[in-house]
Amino acid sequence: MSKFKQLGVANWLSESLLAMKITTPTDIQKACIPKILQNYDCIGGAKTGSGKTIAFAAPILSTWSEDPSAIYGVVLTPTRELALQIAEQFTALGASMNIRVSVIVGGEDIVKQALELQNKPHFVIATPGRLADHITNSGDDTICGLRRVKYLVLDEADRLLSNSFGDDLEKCFSILPSSDKRQTLLFTATVTDAVKALKDRPISKNKKQIFVHEVESLDKVRIPPSLSMYYFLVPSDGLKEAYLHNLLVNENYLEKSAIIFVNRTRTAEILRRILRLLELTVVSLHSEMPQSERVNSLHRFKAGAARILIATDVASRGLDIPTVELVVNYDIPADPDDFIHRVGRTARAGRKGDSISMIAPNDIQRIISIESKVNKKMTITKTVTDDSVIQSSLNKTTRAKRECILDMENENFGEKKRINKYKHELNLKSKTSKTFKKTKRSKKSKRS
Numbered sequence: 407m408s409k410f411k412q413l414g415v416a417n418w419l420s421e422s423l424l425a426m427k428i429t430t431p432t433d434i435q436k437a438c439i440p441k442i443l444q445n446y447d448c449i450g451g452a453k454t455g456s457g458k459t460i461a462f463a464a465p466i467l468s469t470w471s472e473d474p475s476a477i478y479g480v481v482l483t484p485t486r487e488l489a490l491q492i493a494e495q496f497t498a499l500g501a502s503m504n505i506r507v508s509v510i511v512g513g514e515d516i517v518k519q520a521l522e523l524q525n526k527p528h529f530v531i532a533t534p535g536r537l538a539d540h541i542t543n544s545g546d547d548t549i550c551g552l553r554r555v556k557y558l559v560l561d562e563a564d565r566l567l568s569n570s571f572g573d574d575l576e577k578c579f580s581i582l583p584s585s586d587k588r589q590t591l592l593f594t595a596t597v598t599d600a601v602k603a604l605k606d607r608p609i610s611k612n613k614k615q616i617f618v619h620e621v622e623s624l625d626k627v628r629i630p631p632s633l634s635m636y637y638f639l640v641p642s643d644g645l646k647e648a649y650l651h652n653l654l655v656n657e658n659y660l661e662k663s664a665i666i667f668v669n670r671t672r673t674a675e676i677l678r679r680i681l682r683l684l685e686l687t688v689v690s691l692h693s694e695m696p697q698s699e700r701v702n703s704l705h706r707f708k709a710g711a712a713r714i715l716i717a718t719d720v721a722s723r724g725l726d727i728p729t730v731e732l733v734v735n736y737d738i739p740a741d742p743d744d745f746i747h748r749v750g751r752t753a754r755a756g757r758k759g760d761s762i763s764m765i766a767p768n769d770i771q772r773i774i775s776i777e778s779k780v781n782k783k784m785t786i787t788k789t790v791t792d793d794s795v796i797q798s799s800l801n802k803t804t805r806a807k808r809e810c811i812l813d814m815e816n817e818n819f820g821e822k823k824r825i826n827k828y829k830h831e832l833n834l835k836s837k838t839s840k841t842f843k844k845t846k847r848s849k850k851s852k853r854s
């Protein structure tokens with residue numbers, strides 16, 4: 407009997423898994439699948455690339471196939487690309503059962519999505535903002551299917567439970583069945599205090615719950631064992647482009663597919679343009695790009711048409727691209743958890759991978775926090791070459807950068823962000839003034 411079948415997974419599904427060459431369950435799958443099949447709520451914490459998606463998809467699809475109703479499950483996830491990827495996995499796993507999966511994310515046609523929801527797909531994979539939008543603005547015939555959902559999954563749960571998603575999540579929960587009438591599954595690679603708190607204060611008082619935290623029980627290192635963590639020092643911020651170029655054309659990495667993480671969209675855009683002028687095949691992924699370009703970039707990168715992806719943290723979570731062999735932290739993230747997710751885009755499912763962090767003088771404190779969080783020290787890389795080679799890269803990147811900045815100014819790059827910022831500020835002001843008026847009114851009425 408297949409090892410997935412031994413865990414209780416349906417026959418047809420263990421055959422689908424076998425066709426994908428997935429035969430032996432990972433630790434998180436062994437721990438979660440049987441319990442989810444026994445109706446437990448579940449909080450699963452395990453390293454990046456350890457197979458968390460199948461840990462929730464396999465039991466949900468197994469029970470769904472016994473009674474293929476709609477809408478059976480909702481998976482919420484923080485980014486659009488991740489929603490698309492999870493939907494692809496559900497679709498591939500359930501192909502033999504004619505599964506229907508809807509992706510409800512921002513940047514796509516909202517009317518088309520409403521029609522899909524009306525047609526009652528079996529599964530909805532969504533970002534909280536867009537699903538909340540439908541709940542607020544679409545009619546009951548569009549959203550009524552959500553009232554019967556059997557499973558709710560929060561993938562990248564730590565991120566979803568952070569403040570930025572609060573209001574949208576509340577809105578989504580408002581229409582879903584209450585926690586004792588559905589099964590709730592949370593998964594993450596970084597178990598934050600907010601996630602841990604749910605262990606002692608269970609999601610539903612009336613249900614059984616398991617808490618699986620692989621990192622705590624097995625070892626203290628929070629990154630995959632097949633990942634090598636390197637760094638090199640950059641004497642000043644102004645030299646970073648040259649050092650990056652030098653690294654990417656170094657013979658050790660010349661052929662390798664790489665993701666370069668930066669902290670700001672503007673840096674992503676400048677680097678994309680510089681590297682393209684220097685004839686590297688490169689695409690980018692950040693929040694200021696239209697959704698169609700985001701999809702296109704990722705598609706070109708996955709297909710190998712571009713060797714390098716420059717990305718902000720919008721790509722740091724969950725993306726599963728097995729060919730990625732190198733992750734570069736061009737900028738060091740402020741939050742060590744973001745570092746764990748970024749470097750986890752390589753060395754997935756037991757494959758080898760390298761991460762290289764470019765450390766400028768101001769980054770030292772962040773590196774200390776990261777090393778203490780992951781419980782492992784980075785080692786210096788030997789690939790960055792001597793000063794004369796850096797000088798050659800510097801001449802090229804300086805010329806290219808000048809040209810790129812001029813082009814970006816002509817194209818008004820960043821305009822959309824500026825407009826959104828003003829809109830946000832105006833929104834806040836109007837909210838504050840409404841609250842102020844309300845408080846004044848209630849004080850007045852108390853006095854009278």
Ligand SMILES: Nc1ncnc2c1ncn2[C@@H]1O[C@H](COP(=O)(O)OP(=O)(O)OP(=O)(O)O)[C@@H](O)[C@H]1O
Nearest residue numbers: 428430431432454455456457458459595724726755
């Ligand atoms: N049992 C298995 N055997 C072999 N490969 C597997 C198994 N389970 C999952 N995989 C593969 O491992 C890769 C990583 O899985 P997945 O994307 O679910 O990781 P994850 O734990 O969710 O990572 P992250 O925390 O980065 O989101 C995928 O390509 C998946 O197909």
